[in-house]
Amino acid sequence: MDERLKYAPCGYVSITHKGMVTDVNQTFLDLMGYQPEDLVDQHLESIMSTANKLIFHSYFYPQINLNGHVEELFISLKDKEKQSIPFILNGRRFENDGVEVIDCVLVQMRKRIDYEQELRSAKKQIEEAYWEKDQALAKLEQIHKEIEQKQAELMEINAVLVELSVTDKLTGLKNRRFFQEKLEEQMNLYGEQGLLFSLVIIDIDHFKQVNDTWGHQMGDDVLESLAKILTFHVREEDMVARLGGEEFVLILPNTTEPESKKIAERLRAAVAESSWEIGSIKVSMGIATSSPGDSETSILKNADKALYASKENGRNQVTHIMEIK
Template identity: 85%
Template structure:
């Protein structure tokens, strides 16, 4: 123990999660009349009265488990002569190298007379509570169940928030953030396994005309319709996402150039064969297959270049970057 902590102007006791004393400073030993051997590897409750043990169980442990700290706990400890010494206790849970300890700082309450009335009242209440321990334990069990329920609700809410953060509100597809994460994963998989994968960028043809002619509400319906078509025709391992505006994207794992063109062509035909309130609409697609030396950015650039070619060549078609070589 550090020399300054050993003789700090307050007591210091470090206990395990089970309450076993792991370390104690000289200030506390001198104050209480104990030797180092009297307390080390002993349970802290060994120097507590029955009433204070109940305080410790009903407040200290639940508070440490919930928030990792306890502040200004009024508690009395028995010194070497079995005299009760009042303290204000502050504690904090600390984990180092996987080992959990609870560090406690104890400040002696010198003006005890100011707390006599409160102490007598608390003692009476605690004694009554001790004789009704079955009821108290039942209440603690109820609190524990409520905490578990709240934790489960919190985890569920966190899961919902995570899902919302990666979901496009209009179409229900995954958004650009999720797509980028999955693209990074595919690049990493390629680096370790050399398994091919392809990227398809999909753009609705003449979408501005749809909005200008039918209005943005109808334009939104077209976007939602395309999302449903892509989802229903995508394979189980494919990633479907909306990049933004009228652009969508597909990540096709374990798919080389020729197979990616077949997948894209099936999707193009499915879209062209779909009818809605405005009649029908078409899409143009650009594809790139990841190759040695590529990055996520270069793959996107290649797919975008292929998409531009599809647009330039009349739209409603599929172009792979390899077709341009």
């Protein structure tokens, strides 16, 4: 372990997916009064109370499995003298040489945290169940069932919330937040593996006139219809999102400049040839293909510049940035 990490001003513990400790820094050992052999190859739950074990199972593992990370988990661990030490725990999962590990940073809490009443009540019930042996089994089984049910509900709710957070409410397409994440992924793939991709910005021509003439409800209908046309005509591997207003964006993986032009022209024609309640809708497009030295900002700027050229040259056109450089 690096010396700076070994004596970092916070505890550091690395565990396997099953919770076995594989590494621990000196700061945590000194704070808790342990020797390395007391913790390494031991389960992290060996220094937890029963209540904290249940907290760990009902929150830490579901969050790690769902999101790959945990932030600001309040938990208490037992030191060498069996005293309870409160911590704030942040964890992140990653693979090291094909082996999944979870790194945990533990910052000791200097003040007692007032837990929510429901959590305190649940903790009290669990502790009483263990202290009162005659009633422990029945009560503990019921608590476990409730926790499993709530955990399943939480996983379902979280999945819905994650989807909602990256979805445009009006069109049902992915939103700008999701687009930024995917653009970052594509830039990383291009930088690491040289995989080309193209970025297409689509803007509805004279959309303000649609709203001014037909009203905003009709404008919304046009946006929804365009979203369906784009979704129908793009390839399975392509990503279409709404940037905002009347602007849409496409990420075309493994697509060169000529290929991106063909795809964009096909989409432009599909929009122009579709039946519209208000008569006719056309779009202008700007394209940029990844090139050395590009960043997320520069490729987006180039596509926007190409879009501006399409607008300036009469609209209802497709322009690649290389055509105007």
